[in-house]
Every structure is written in structure tokens, then in C-alpha cells.
Amino acid sequence: MIWDSWSDLIAMGGYAKYVWGSFAVVAVVLVGEQVALALRHRSALKAARTAGESS
Template structure:
């Protein structure tokens, strides 16, 4: 796809809220997983 401005890119044809929201949730889940793994590793030592 081609966008003519940054606002069109962020809006993504009306689906921007879902796309960026999903990306944010995914990043939070991955960060929580990494935090849990590090926490478990510290407790095992």
C-alpha cells in the first residue's frame, strides 16, 4: 500500500486503531514474558 501522508499511514484506511492497538498489546505481552523469564532465572540461581 502507498500512503500520501503520515496521518493516512497512521489511520490505515480506518483500521489504524485496531492495528496499532494490537501492536501495543503484543509488545506488552512480549515484555511481560521476558520479565517473567528473567525473574524465574534469578530465582533458580
């Protein structure tokens, strides 16, 4: 697609809510995955420290 202006790009030919909505969903999922990984990593480190102290 070729756009004449930035507003045409943002409007996406009338499909903006679907296009930008899908981008938003993907962004939320990616951020959520990063948060979940960080929490799991923190939990694993805590469990490893606890296991190391009890041995």
C-alpha cells in the same frame, strides 16, 4: 498499501485502533515475557545457590 502522508500511515485506512492496538498487545506480551523470564532466572539462581550451600 500506499500512503500519501504520515497521517495516512498512522490512520491505517480507518483501522488504526485495530492495527495499533494489536501492536500494543504484542509489545506488552513480549515485555511481560521478558520480565517473567528474568524473574524465573533470578529464582533459579537463588535456588541453586541455596542448594549449593546446604550440600
